[in-house]
Amino acid sequence: MKKSLILALMLIGFTSVTSQILLIRELLVIFSGNELCLGVIIANWLVLVALGSYFLGRRADKVTRGIETFALFQILISFILPLIIYASRIIRNMLGICPGEAIGLFPVFYTSFLILSPLCLILGAQFAFGCKIYSLNFNKTAISIGRVYVYETIGAVAAGPIFTYLLVHYFHSLEIAFGVGIINLVSATILLRYTQRKFFKFKISPLRALVIVLFFLNLSFLLFGGVKGLHQRSINSQWRGYKVKDYQNSLYGNLVVIEKEEQISFCVNGVPISSVPVPDIVFLEELAHFSLLSHPLPQKVLLIGGGIGGLLDEILKHPIDQISYVEMDPLLIKIAQKHLPPSYQYGLNNPKVRVEYIDGRFFLMNSEESYDLIILNLPSPSTLQLNRFYTVEFFKMVRKRLNQSGIFVLGVPASQVYMAQEMRTLNRCIYESMGEVFPSLRVIPAEASNFFLASSTPGGIDLNPLLLSRRLEERGLKSRLINKYYLEYILAREEKMVSTIKETDSEVKINRDFHPIGTYYNLVLWNSLFYPSLKGIFGFLRHLRLWWFIVLLGVLILIFIIWRGLTRRLTRISIPVVILTTGLAGMIFNLALIFAFQVLYGYVYQKIGLMIASFMLGLAGGAMVMNYYLPRMGKDLLKYKNLHGFRGIFAACRSLLIARKSRDPNTGMVPRYFLGRIELIFVLYSLLVPFVLLIYAANPFMLLTTGIVLFILIGITGFLVGLEFPLANKIYLKGTSRIGRTAGTLYFFDLVGASIGAIGASTLLIPILGILKVSFLVVGLKLASLVLLKVVPRE
Numbered sequence: 001m002k003k004s005l006i007l008a009l010m011l012i013g014f015t016s017v018t019s020q021i022l023l024i025r026e027l028l029v030i031f032s033g034n035e036l037c038l039g040v041i042i043a044n045w046l047v048l049v050a051l052g053s054y055f056l057g058r059r060a061d062k063v064t065r066g067i068e069t070f071a072l073f074q075i076l077i078s079f080i081l082p083l084i085i086y087a088s089r090i091i092r093n094m095l096g097i098c099p100g101e102a103i104g105l106f107p108v109f110y111t112s113f114l115i116l117s118p119l120c121l122i123l124g125a126q127f128a129f130g131c132k133i134y135s136l137n138f139n140k141t142a143i144s145i146g147r148v149y150v151y152e153t154i155g156a157v158a159a160g161p162i163f164t165y166l167l168v169h170y171f172h173s174l175e176i177a178f179g180v181g182i183i184n185l186v187s188a189t190i191l192l193r194y195t196q197r198k199f200f201k202f203k204i205s206p207l208r209a210l211v212i213v214l215f216f217l218n219l220s221f222l223l224f225g226g227v228k229g230l231h232q233r234s235i236n237s238q239w240r241g242y243k244v245k246d247y248q249n250s251l252y253g254n255l256v257v258i259e260k261e262e263q264i265s266f267c268v269n270g271v272p273i274s275s276v277p278v279p280d281i282v283f284l285e286e287l288a289h290f291s292l293l294s295h296p297l298p299q300k301v302l303l304i305g306g307g308i309g310g311l312l313d314e315i316l317k318h319p320i321d322q323i324s325y326v327e328m329d330p331l332l333i334k335i336a337q338k339h340l341p342p343s344y345q346y347g348l349n350n351p352k353v354r355v356e357y358i359d360g361r362f363f364l365m366n367s368e369e370s371y372d373l374i375i376l377n378l379p380s381p382s383t384l385q386l387n388r389f390y391t392v393e394f395f396k397m398v399r400k401r402l403n404q405s406g407i408f409v410l411g412v413p414a415s416q417v418y419m420a421q422e423m424r425t426l427n428r429c430i431y432e433s434m435g436e437v438f439p440s441l442r443v444i445p446a447e448a449s450n451f452f453l454a455s456s457t458p459g460g461i462d463l464n465p466l467l468l469s470r471r472l473e474e475r476g477l478k479s480r481l482i483n484k485y486y487l488e489y490i491l492a493r494e495e496k497m498v499s500t501i502k503e504t505d506s507e508v509k510i511n512r513d514f515h516p517i518g519t520y521y522n523l524v525l526w527n528s529l530f531y532p533s534l535k536g537i538f539g540f541l542r543h544l545r546l547w548w549f550i551v552l553l554g555v556l557i558l559i560f561i562i563w564r565g566l567t568r569r570l571t572r573i574s575i576p577v578v579i580l581t582t583g584l585a586g587m588i589f590n591l592a593l594i595f596a597f598q599v600l601y602g603y604v605y606q607k608i609g610l611m612i613a614s615f616m617l618g619l620a621g622g623a624m625v626m627n628y629y630l631p632r633m634g635k636d637l638l639k640y641k642n643l644h645g646f647r648g649i650f651a652a653c654r655s656l657l658i659a660r661k662s663r664d665p666n667t668g669m670v671p672r673y674f675l676g677r678i679e680l681i682f683v684l685y686s687l688l689v690p691f692v693l694l695i696y697a698a699n700p701f702m703l704l705t706t707g708i709v710l711f712i713l714i715g716i717t718g719f720l721v722g723l724e725f726p727l728a729n730k731i732y733l734k735g736t737s738r739i740g741r742t743a744g745t746l747y748f749f750d751l752v753g754a755s756i757g758a759i760g761a762s763t764l765l766i767p768i769l770g771i772l773k774v775s776f777l778v779v780g781l782k783l784a785s786l787v788l789l790k791v792v793p794r795e
Contacts, residue, residue, distance in 0.1 A: 001137060001194050002137070002138065004187075004190045004191055004193075004194070005130075005133065005134060005137065005191070006151055007187060007190075008070065008074075008130070008187045008190075008191055009130050009134070009148050009151035009152055009155070010151045010152065010154050010155035010158070011074075011155055011183065011184060011187050012123065012126050012127060012130060012151075012152045012155060013151070013152040013153055013154065013155030013156035013157075013158075013159065014155035014156065014158055014159045014162075014180075014183075015077060015081075015123065015155075015159075015180055015183075015184060016049070016123050016152075016155075016156060016159075017155075017156045017159035017160060017163070018159045018162075018163055018167070018176065018180055019081055019119060019123075019177075019180065020045055021159075021163055022081075022085060022173050022176060022177060023041075023045075023084065023085065023088065023115070023116065023119075024038070024041055024042070024045075025173070025249065025253070025254060025269075026085055026088040026089065026173060026254075027041050027088055027112055027115070028041070028253075028254075028269050028270070029238075029254045029256075029269050029270040030088060030089075030091060030092055030103070030111070030238075030270060031103050031108050031111075031112075031270070032103070032269065032270045032271045036105065036523055036526075036759075036763045037105075037108050038383070038762070039758055039759035039760075039762045039763045040105070040108050040109050040112060040759060041108075041112045041116075042755070042758040042759070043755040043756070043758045043759040044109070044112050044113045044116055044120075044755075045116055045120055045755075046751045046752070046754050046755035046758060047751070047752065047755045048113070048116055048117055048120030048121055048124070049120045049121075049123050049124040049751050050124060050747070050748040050749075050750075050751035050752050050755070051120075051121060051124060051748070052120060052121035052122060052123060052124025052125045053124035053125065053127055053128050053743075053744045053745075053747040053748050053751070054124070054744050054745060054747075054748035055744075056121060056122075056124065056125035056128070056744075057124060057125050057127065057128025057129065057740055057741075057743065057744025057747070057748075058128070058740060058741045058744045058745070059125075059740070060125075060128045060129045060131070060132040060739070060740025060741070060743075060744070061132060061738050061739065061740040061741050063129070063132075065195075066129060066132055066133045066136065067133060067191050067192070067194060067195055068192070068195055068205075068207055069129060070126065070129050070130065070133060070191065071187075071188035071191050071192050071207060071208075071211065072188075072207070073122050073125060073126050073129070074184040074185065074187055074188040074191075075184075075185065075188055075210070075211060075214065076118075076122055077119065077122060077123075077180075077181060077184045078180075078181030078182065078184050078185050078214065078218060079181070080118045080119050080122070081119060081177045081180060081181055082174055082177040082178055082181060082227075082230075083118075084115050084116070084118065084119055085173050085174055085177050085234075086174070086230065086234050087115055088115050089234040089235060089237060089238040090234065090237045090238065091111055091115065092238065093237060093238075093240055095107065095111070098241075104530035104531060105527065105530065105531065106531075124744075124747070124748075124751075125744075127148065127152060127743060127744070127747055128740045128741075128743045128744035128747065129740065130148045130152075131144055131145045131148045131739050131740060131743035132739045132740040132743075134147065134148050135739040143627055143630050143631065143726070143730075144739060145725075145726060145729040145733075145739065145742065145743045145746075146623050146626060146627040146630065146725065146726025146729065146730075147627055148743070149623050149722075149725055149726060150620050150623045150624050150627065150722075153616055153619045153620040153623065153722070154620055156616050157613055157616040157617055157620065160609050160612055160613050160616070161609065161610075161613060163176075164251065164609045168249055168250070168251060172231055172247075172249065173231075173249070174227050174230055174231045174234070175222065175227055175228075175231070178218055178221065178222045178227050179222070181218055182215060182218050182219055182222070185211050185214055185215040185218065186215065188208075188211045189208060189211045189212060189215065192205055192207055192208035192211065193208070195207075195208075235247050235256075239256065239258050241260065242258035242259065242260045242265075243258065243259045243260065244256065244257070244258055245257040245258065245259050245264070245339055246335055246338070246339060248331060248335065250329050250330075250331040250332070251329070252328060252329045253268050253269045253329070254268070254269050254270070255267070255268055255329075255331060255332060255335055256270075257335060257339045262277070263275055263276070263277070263278060264276050264277075264339060264340075264341075266308065266309065266332075266335070266336065266339075268329075268332070271379075273306070273308075273309070274306075274308050274309025274310070275309065276309060276310070276340060276341060276344050277341060277343075277344070279309050279310045281480055281481060282446075282447050282448070282481060283446075283447075283448065283449065284309075284310045284311050284314050285314060285479055285480065285481045285482055286444075286446040286447065286449070286451070286481070286482075287311065287314075287375065287377065287409070287411060287446075287449075287451065288311060288314035288315050288317075289314065289317075289472075289477065289479060289482045290409075290444050290446065290451055290453075290482075290490075291373060291375055291407070291409040291451070291453070292315065292318045292373065293468045293471050293472060293482075293487075294407055294409075294442075294453055294461055294462075294463060294468070295372055295373055295405070295406075295407050296405070296471075297319075297372070298318060298319075298320060298372045298373045299319070299320065299321040299322070299372055300320075300321060300322050300324075300369070300370070300371045300372050300373075300403075301315060301320055301322070301323045301324070301371060301372065301373045301374075301375065302323075302324045302326070302371045302373070302374045302375070302401070303315065303323060303324070303325045303326065303375050303377060304326045304360040304363075304374070304375065304376050304377065304378065304389070305326065305327065305328075305360065305376070305377045305378040306377030306378065307325045307327060307347065307348075307355075307377070308332065308333070308336040308340070308348070309336075309340075309344065310344060310347075311347070311377065312325065312346075312347025312348065312350070312353060313344070313346050313347045315347070315375075316346070316347055316350060316352065316353075317475070317477050317478070317479075318475055318477070319475060320352060321352065322352055322354065323350075323352055323353045323354070324354050324356060324369070324371070325353055325354065325355050325356065326356045326358060326359075326360045326363050327355060327356070327357060328357065328358065328359050328360070329357075330357040333348065333355060333357075336348065337349075358602075359602035360376075360378075360389060360602075361388055361389065361394060361397065361599075361602045362601065362602025363602075364394075364397040364398065364400075364401055365397060365601075365602065367401060369401065370401055370402065370403045370406070371401055371402060371403065371406055372402075372403050372405070372406050372407070373406065373407050373408075373409070374398055374401065374402060374406070374407075374408045374409070375409050375410075376389055376408070376409065376410040376411075377410075377411070380412060380413055380426070380522050381511070381516070381518040381519050381521075381522050382519070382522050382523070382526065383519065384516055384519055384595050384598075384762060384766065384767070385598060386519075387511065387516040387518050387519045387522075387767075388513065388516075388598060388599055389410075390410075390430050390433065390511055390518050391433065391511050391512050391513045391516065391518070391599075392433050392436045392437060392510060392511065392512050392513075393512065393513040393599070394513075395408070395433065395434055395436070395437040395438065395454070396437050398437075399437055399438065399456050402455075402456055404456075404457060405455070405457060405460060406455065406456070407453055407454065407455050407460070407461060408438070408453070408454045408455070409451055409452070409453050409454075410430075410451070410452055411446075411449040411450065411451050411452075412426065412427050412430050412431075412449060412450050412452065413426070413448070413449060413450075413525070414427060414445065414446075414448065414449055414450040414497075415448070416445055416447065416493065416497075419500055419501075420525075420528060421504065421505060422521070422524045422525040422527075422528045422535075423525055424500060424501055424503060424504050425504050425508055425521050425524070425525075426518070426521040426522055426524075426525050427450055427501045428501045428502060428504055428508045429508050429509065429510070429511050429517065429518050429521050430452065430511065430518065431443070431452060431501055432508065432510060433510050433511040433512075433518075434452055434454050436510060437454070438454035438455060438456060439455075439456065439457070439458045440454065440455040440456075440457060440458050440459055440460045440461050441453070441454050441455075441461075442454075442461045442463055442494065443494050443497050443498050443501070444463070444490060444491065444494065445490065445493045445494060445496075445497040446490060450497060450501075463491050463494070465484065465487045465488040465491050465492075468487050468491075469483075469484035469487055469488075472484065472487070506542075506543075508521075512770070513599040513697075514596070514599070514693070514697070514770050514771040514772060515767075515769075515770030515771070515772075516595075516766065516767050516770075517767055517768065518767075519763075519767045520541075520542065520763070520764070520767035520768055521542075523538075523763060523767075524538045524539075524542070541764060541768065542768060544764070544768045544769060546769055546773045546776060546777060549777050549780060550780050553780050553781065553783075553784040554784075556784065557784055557787050557788065557791075560788055560791065561791050573788075574785075574788045574789050575675075575728050575731055575732045575746070576732075576745065576746060576749040577749075577785055577788055578675065578679065578724070578728060578785045578788070578789055579724065579725065579728050579746050579749045579750050579753070580749040580750070580752060580753040581753060581781045581782060581784070581785040582682070582720075582721055582724050582725075582750070582753065582782075582785075583721070583749065583750040583751060583752065583753025583754040583757070584753035584754065584756050584757045584781060585682065585686070585721075585753075585757070585778045585781055585782060586615075586717055586718070586720075586721040586753075586754065586757070587753070587754040587755075587756075587757030587758055587761065588757045588760075588761045588765070588774060588777075588778055589686075589689065589713075589714070589717040589775075589778065590612075590615050590714065590717060590718075590757075591757070591758070591761045591762055591766065592689075592761065592766060592771045592774060592775070593611070593689075593710055593713055593714045593717070594608060594611050594612070594714070595766065595771070596693055596696075596710060596771060597611060597707055597710050599697075600696070600697060600707070600710075601707055607707065610711070611707075611710070611711060611714050614711050614714050614715045614718070615714045615715065615717060615718040616718060617715060617718065618714070618715035618716060618717065618718025618719040618720075618721075618722060619718040619719070619721055619722040620718075620722060621715075621718070621719050621722060622718065622719040622720060622721065622722025622723040622724075623722040623723070623725060623726055624722075625719075625722075625723065626722070626723050626724075626725075626726040626727050627726050630671075630726060630727070630730055671727050671730045671731045672731050672789070674727060675724065675727050675728060675731060675789065676786060676789050676790065678720065678723050678724055678727070679724075679782055679785060679786040679789060680786060681720065682720050682782045683779055683782045683783055683786065685716065685717075685720060686775055686776075686778040686779040686782060687775075687776075687779055689713060689775045690771070690772040690775040690776065692709065692713065693771065693772065693775075694772070696709055696710070725746070725750065728746055729742055729743065729746055732745070732746060761774065765777065
């Protein structure tokens with residue numbers, strides 16, 4: 001029984017993480033999302049799991065058939081997971097939204113909330129029911145919650161690498177969903193062996209008989225083509241009106257090739273990136289020819305992103321000796337070579353073109369070559385991952401790889417008719433960030449973009465229309481758009497465009513690696529297109545200051561202290577608040593350290609997965625350590641309460657190692673004391689993180705450690721979070737038998753804190769305040785929860 005239950009509890013974490021990755025990928029295809037969309041999806045997931053834990057999990061103490069109920073949840077998961085993946089693919093048609101069309105924030109919120117609700121509520125309830133079942137079967141109280149927490153985390157740790165290195169390479173989403181459902185049915189069958197209810201004279205319970213029937217139905221559906229047919233129907237519905245020629249998932253996203261009226265389009269995560277045989281001629285020719293005509297003799301070119309669909313062909317019209325084309329996703333090139341007409345594969349197959357399957361920043365950091373021209377052809381900084389290519393630090397990398405007369409070119413969304421305040425702000429942010437690095441900076445106001453040209457040589461960019469026209473003739477370029485009249489028309493608008501960019505209503509910050517304000521400016525621009533009425537709110541948020549939060553926390557603590565003198569109802573509030581701030585702090589540091597790794601080492605998907613695994617391993621390790629010490633905490637440790645600093649911590653830990661089990665294991669006094677000590681350690685750790693990051697970024701020797709320090713930091717974050725959860729449950733339980741209610745309540749607060757961190761850190765706090773100030777915000781949060789822990793009375 002015990003091994004079967006432990007495997008079932010581990011399956012909660014495995015199912016949760018695998019389902020989360022699947023559904024986030026599917027929903028991002030629907031929403032063509034930015035950082036805010038991703039934050040909303042993750043926040044909805046965490047909040048819904050929290051609600052399931054709080055409202056459904058609280059019923060665990062009243063349910064008499066715990067194992068049957070847990071098995072029923074597993075049966076429902078086997079139905080619901082494939083169903084909601086199918087629903088996520090057809091939801092666009094239900095909303096009347098065309099493929100490739102952008103969606104506003106509110107539809108993203110309510111659509112993802114409705115789609116995720118059935119599965120997340122069950123996953124949340126499973127944790128509380130699992131705690132209750134474990135407690136009933138193995139005569140454990142508070143420690144049962146900590147052990148279930150560990151088992152669930154171990155399952156989550158296993159899910160990450162299994163999905164990354166196995167599932168995503170060989171199976172599509174519905175196959176994975178049915179596979180996870182079958183595993184849940186197997187687990188349910190094993191658990192139901194231990195129930196006593198039989199079906200008439202047969203030695204099998206009716207629920208177990210149902211599970212066995214469903215297992216064989218799902219297995220036959222998976223093995224004999226039913227899932228493949230369902231998959232094909234769902235993607236045809238998702239891309240209604242188009243013929244789907246190819247549909248694949250890579251490590252980096254969803255890749256689709258669609259065709260309509262002989263026009264072939266390539267889409268990444270639902271966003272069209274290229275079309276043939278009628279591509280975006282204006283953009284391709286403007287980017288390629290404006291860039292190359294600005295250089296007197298471009299021989300070596302580095303292109304970062306966006307090479308398929310004609311751009312390489314346009315670049316090769318110039319007298320180029322070598323093109324290094326950096327593309328992170330090799331599957332994108334493979335699909336392009338499979339579906340592009342032969343006339344559009346000239347660039348990819350040309351011997352002058354060398355394709356590098358690597359992150360652009362990582363390539364620049366490790367390359368020793370220099371170039372006459374570097375072209376950045378990536379989307380605007382809509383995510384923290386993309387923003388890394390628009391920062392001062394990235395521009396410094398580019399400058400080191402340019403020849404003496406080399407030129408760097410990138411494009412930013414613009415309009416030649418009218419530029420709204422939000423668009424001017426984004427353009428000015430990138431323009432002034434480039435100006436921090438390059439002494440020579442020019443602007444070419446093209447049709448739908450501003451091309452910023454930068455050189456490390458003062459006055460090194462000559463955009464005289466006559467000179468560019470002469471180069472156009474000398475190189476014998478055949479262009480459908482670019483000619484001497486078009487050059488004169490476009491370049492005559494440069495001075496006016498520069499003046500327009502600088503006409504902003506307020507101060508514009510410089511975009512930096514650890515202060516990615518460009519992501520927020522892009523988010524404000526995106527919001528202005530859908531919800532102009534919210535301009536005031538986003539305009540206010542851009543002025544956020546760290547001291548605002550510190551003052552707010554101080555006021556809240558003061559209110560609690562005053563309320564303490566008026567009522568005794570706050571007796572139990574401190575523990576949930578501590579757990580909420582811990583969930584919030586853990587998510588903030590998790591996101592911040594992963595982002596810091598991307599900034600310093602480039603976006604290496606497998607290592608990002610290992611960082612998440614490090615956090616989860618730390619989480620499991622912290623919970624296991626606390627589970628070991630929980631039975632030893634008793635009144636015999638109270639004498640160490642008056643010792644302070646490292647002496648007190650050392651003495652208490654020494655006592656934990658040698659103490660016998662407490663005669664009063666349910667007392668909350670000593671556990672509460674140690675929870676305060678852990679909070680204090682969290683405060684000190686939060687103070688340490690920003691200084692480590694500063695030293696790490698400034699010291700080239702530290703960068704040679706390949707991120708080991710960052711892996712250690714994220715593991716410590718998980719360890720501290722894992723330490724607190726079992727201990728907090730022991731305190732909150734306080735001698736009662738309401739295991740399900742206690743586990744559900746504190747799990748709820750943990751996930752609510754994490755959801756606030758998920759949407760707040762990635763979209764507001766990190767972009768507006770920067771990573772370093774966000775670390776100090778965590779210091780304030782944990783200090784506030786520590787004060788609350790001390791001032792709120794104990795029962």
